[in-house]
Amino acid sequence: MTDISGTAWLWAAKGAGAVAGSAVSLAYILPHGRREAAVRFAVGVVCGLVFGGTAGVKIAVELGVQRWLGTAETMLMGSAAASLCAWWAVGAVIRVLRRK
Numbered sequence: 513m514t515d516i517s518g519t520a521w522l523w524a525a526k527g528a529g530a531v532a533g534s535a536v537s538l539a540y541i542l543p544h545g546r547r548e549a550a551v552r553f554a555v556g557v558v559c560g561l562v563f564g565g566t567a568g569v570k571i572a573v574e575l576g577v578q579r580w581l582g583t584a585e586t587m588l589m590g591s592a593a594a595s596l597c598a599w600w601a602v603g604a605v606i607r608v609l610r611r612k
Contacts (some may be wrong), residue, residue, distance in 0.1 A: 518553070522583060529590065529591025529595065530559070530594070531595075532591075532595070533591065533593065533598075536592070548603075562594075593607050
């Protein structure tokens, strides 16, 4: 059996958080079509992967819980938050552009 390294666990936590954030975002702003859903999902996952660590640390510090969270939990939380915000922002921009 192969052991999974710490780095692999962090990437897995980031990926899971990014996908979870995009999935939860469906409840806020539903996409109009498949193309919009695909674009918003991709942007959410990429933003979750890129900004997940930084967002997780910032959220943990602001809430004062950084002592009680592990690295993977911080990555998961940050990735989900970054993904959720990105999905919402893309959806809002698309709606504004459609009105004009």
